[in-house]
Amino acid sequence: MIFLCFFQTHNMTETSKDTPKSKETDKVIKQLSAKINKEPKNAGHFFKRAQQYSKKEDYEKCFNDAKHALDLDESLVDAAVLGGEAATKCGKFQGAHSIFSIGLKQNKKDENLIKGLKKLQRAIVDSYDTEDTTEQGYNAVDLCTQSPYPGDDQLLNLEKEILDRRHDIREVSRLPKKEIDPDLRQRAAQAAMAGHKSMIAGKFTDALESFTYAVDIETDNIILRRLRAEVFFINQDPVSAMKDLMHIQKPERTADAWKLGGKLLMEFKLPVLAEFWLRKASELAKGKDEETAICFQKVRAHRLYDPLTKDMPVTVDFTMYGKAVFAVKDIKAGDIVFSDAPIVTTPYIADDKKQVVKGCNHCGTSLMTARDYFQGKLDNMDATAKEVVENNWPVTKPVVCSECKLVTYCSNICKNTAWERHHELLCPSRSKATKKLYDIDQNKGWGTDVDGTWKELWSGHFSAYILAKIWANIAADVKLWMKQDGKDVPEMMHWAKAKAPFRKFIAFGVGSAANDMPYILKIMNDIFRDCGDGIKMDITEQELNGRYYQAACNLQIYSDPVTPYHKFYDNLSNFNPEDPKALSILKYLDDKIPSASFSGMFPLHACLNHSCMNNVEVSDGEVNGVPGVSVRAKTDIKEGEELTTTYIDTTMPRRLRRAWMYKSFNFWCQCPRCQFEGDDAYSCSNCKKRAGDTPFKGCGKCHRAWYCSSDCQKINWKEGHKLVCGVAHSKADYS
Numbered sequence: 065m066i067f068l069c070f071f072q073t074h075n076m077t078e079t080s081k082d083t084p085k086s087k088e089t090d091k092v093i094k095q096l097s098a099k100i101n102k103e104p105k106n107a108g109h110f111f112k113r114a115q116q117y118s119k120k121e122d123y124e125k126c127f128n129d130a131k132h133a134l135d136l137d138e139s140l141v142d143a144a145v146l147g148g149e150a151a152t153k154c155g156k157f158q159g160a161h162s163i164f165s166i167g168l169k170q171n172k173k174d175e176n177l178i179k180g181l182k183k184l185q186r187a188i189v190d191s192y193d194t195e196d197t198t199e200q201g202y203n204a205v206d207l208c209t210q211s212p213y214p215g216d217d218q219l220l221n222l223e224k225e226i227l228d229r230r231h232d233i234r235e236v237s238r239l240p241k242k243e244i245d246p247d248l249r250q251r252a253a254q255a256a257m258a259g260h261k262s263m264i265a266g267k268f269t270d271a272l273e274s275f276t277y278a279v280d281i282e283t284d285n286i287i288l289r290r291l292r293a294e295v296f297f298i299n300q301d302p303v304s305a306m307k308d309l310m311h312i313q314k315p316e317r318t319a320d321a322w323k324l325g326g327k328l329l330m331e332f333k334l335p336v337l338a339e340f341w342l343r344k345a346s347e348l349a350k351g352k353d354e355e356t357a358i359c360f361q362k363v364r365a366h367r368l369y370d371p372l373t374k375d376m377p378v379t380v381d382f383t384m385y386g387k388a389v390f391a392v393k394d395i396k397a398g399d400i401v402f403s404d405a406p407i408v409t410t411p412y413i414a415d416d417k418k419q420v421v422k423g424c425n426h427c428g429t430s431l432m433t434a435r436d437y438f439q440g441k442l443d444n445m446d447a448t449a450k451e452v453v454e455n456n457w458p459v460t461k462p463v464v465c466s467e468c469k470l471v472t473y474c475s476n477i478c479k480n481t482a483w484e485r486h487h488e489l490l491c492p493s494r495s496k497a498t499k500k501l502y503d504i505d506q507n508k509g510w511g512t513d514v515d516g517t518w519k520e521l522w523s524g525h526f527s528a529y530i531l532a533k534i535w536a537n538i539a540a541d542v543k544l545w546m547k548q549d550g551k552d553v554p555e556m557m558h559w560a561k562a563k564a565p566f567r568k569f570i571a572f573g574v575g576s577a578a579n580d581m582p583y584i585l586k587i588m589n590d591i592f593r594d595c596g597d598g599i600k601m602d603i604t605e606q607e608l609n610g611r612y613y614q615a616a617c618n619l620q621i622y623s624d625p626v627t628p629y630h631k632f633y634d635n636l637s638n639f640n641p642e643d644p645k646a647l648s649i650l651k652y653l654d655d656k657i658p659s660a661s662f663s664g665m666f667p668l669h670a671c672l673n674h675s676c677m678n679n680v681e682v683s684d685g686e687v688n689g690v691p692g693v694s695v696r697a698k699t700d701i702k703e704g705e706e707l708t709t710t711y712i713d714t715t716m717p718r719r720l721r722r723a724w725m726y727k728s729f730n731f732w733c734q735c736p737r738c739q740f741e742g743d744d745a746y747s748c749s750n751c752k753k754r755a756g757d758t759p760f761k762g763c764g765k766c767h768r769a770w771y772c773s774s775d776c777q778k779i780n781w782k783e784g785h786k787l788v789c790g791v792a793h794s795k796a797d798y799s
């Protein structure tokens with residue numbers, strides 16, 4: 065079970081020196097390319113071309129070829145070494161790590177691979193040291209829109225009615241101008257001054273009295289109304305506060321008045337109206353008021369997620385890092401906090417393994433056969449064991465798409481639902497473009513480009529199908545909404561409704577996927593240009609980039625927690641332990657259970673932020689009988705505490721962890737471990753003083769913090785190191 069972590073795309077500069085030697089290299093590359101076009105499954109050609117690219121110092125191409133050679137033939141350890149070193153040189157650290165790992169599977173002791181891994185570690189650390197490490201992360205509110213959701217206009221009217229009926233609050237028309245005696249006006253002004261002073265002094269009862277005196281005289285004074293509303297708000301009288309604000313006519317309301325109204329409406333639990341007021345406040349403040357922007361997103365988080373978390377011990381709120389999950393009651397270590405089902409999912413093929421087991425392409429249910437599990441052993445098994453397998457291995461009845469005959473499902477229900485949701489549009493039999501997408505996916509991103517060259521067309525660390533499925537789902541919903549409204553052509557509202565479920569997922573990253581992968585942009589447009597029923601989707605560069613980063617920030621890898629193997633094993637437990645049949649099969653059982661992995665986007669799970677001192681862990685789970693994820697408490701969690709998972713292997717030292725996080729997710733981790741551990745023995749983890757030639761002494765317990773003096777050690781211990789020293793780390797596998 066892994067979070068899909070990846071390094072963001074970087075544009076590499078190509079080096080090519082125009083020397084006779086390099087001309088010769090170019091010639092060899094040309095010859096090899098021709099051979100590759102003829103025999104695209106020949107690993108040797110790719111390896112040889114990778115060697116040529118390495119000579120040219122074109123490390124990106126060298127890595128791509130070496131990786132592909134290894135995909136075709138895992139035993140090519142030299143390709144792992146070459147590719148890993150090339151990837152390290154061009155900064156593709158994630159790629160380097162995974163290609164070295166493939167090699168190590170073949171030969172754990174290969175010296176060149178081990179050397180390569182050490183160089184990789186050094187390069188990651190160096191890049192962290194030389195990168196612009198100004199630790200200003202992103203601003204989460206800037207990533208979130210304030211645009212209304214479809215149907216909000218009707219909800220707005222409904223909430224206005226609730227405000228009126230339940231709290232007797234409504235917009236008040238402008239009061240007629242009153243002639244006020246100058247003496248009285250003078251007294252009102254004095255009372256207002258006194259009210260203001262009391263407010264500053266924190267004497268809110270006195271302030272209220274003074275403002276009320278003044279408002280009674282100057283009933284139409286909008287400044288007095290707003291000030292009194294603020295005092296009512298502080299004195300926890302939201303109804304009176306709101307009534308005062310309603311006396312201020314809309315065009316005269318300041319950003320502060322709209323903001324206060326938004327906060328009051330949050331208390332009345334009228335989120336759409338609250339959003340309306342806060343949006344107005346944001347517009348008037350020209351987006352510069354951070355508090356308003358955060359309030360808006362808090363309202364939105366609660367309105368979108370409260371229904372999802374209704375029976376759960378958690379809530380979703382908005383913080384400086386965007387959405388975050390908080391405990392609403394104490395949770396015990398080991399408890400499952402919540403489970404979540406994916407909104408979109410697709411098979412995941414890791415770089416280092418072939419997907420030997422099939423899973424339902426729609427729901428992810430494992431379709432593992434006895435052969436998938438026992439492989440060759442099945443043929444050589446003794447007769448008794450074979451009989452046990454035949455009688456106890458659950459029968460799965462995979463159903464294949466009747467059009468393409470390529471995509472498998474666990475049942476006709478899944479096949480039909482998949483057809484309606486996405487497969488009708490994406491079925492490889494539908495068009496050249498859909499077949500091409502299928503082939504690129506099967507070839508882990510490789511295919512023939514428009515100019516006839518065989519190259520990596522998709523370099524995402526997840527399947528391009530995720531994006532295609534998002535768009536296919538949107539197209540399917542647009543059709544539904546359009547038909548439901550009896551229209552022949554979709555309206556803006558239909559599009560907005562169809563896109564709404566995907567608005568929950570944050571998208572953040574640098575670089576342009578559309579620029580890096582123009583071929584993908586082209587085939588996606590070829591596919592979605594005609595979605596049937598007159599519906600067209602224009603996949604612009606911005607659309608591709610947005611969806612790409614949504615997937616990159618939120619995807620989670622998971623697999624069916626209860627496979628046919630588990631059911632088989634359960635069946636065995638019904639045997640008498642002395643039964644020779646049961647004993648006959650034991651020797652064939654293996655700890656390694658092959659899985660059908662999927663990567664999916666999970667609405668609630670995707671709100672979990674990262675911490676290197678995570679208090680929850682994500683595991684394979686089941687939701688309504690189909691595979692999903694479960695979030696389990698790793699430690700006791702107190703009410704009000706944020707739940708954090710980890711996106712990386714937290715056993716790594718701080719410098720490496722932070723470098724991985726920055727490269728993969730573009731933020732500097734500020735978790736307690738990152739704050740109260742150090743980088744190395746040459747910098748004091750407390751005061752940051754640099755050591756000379758003699759390294760500082762480290763914390764004797766965790767060896768992850770170093771100090772120039774015992775005073776610094778004591779301060780750091782008190783301030784937070786004691787919280788992080790010696791906590792159990794999550795050795796999440798990361799890809």
Ligand SMILES: C[S@@+](CC[C@H](N)C(=O)[O-])C[C@H]1O[C@@H](n2cnc3c(N)ncnc32)[C@H](O)[C@@H]1O
Pocket residue numbers: 201385386387388568569570572617618669670671672673674675729731732733734735
């Ligand atoms: C799976 S989402 C987590 C929820 C996210 N905060 C949101 O608003 O949707 C992952 C993204 O959250 C942000 N994030 C997660 N953990 C963070 C942390 N410790 N510090 C800063 N940003 C974090 C990053 O933008 C990351 O790409």
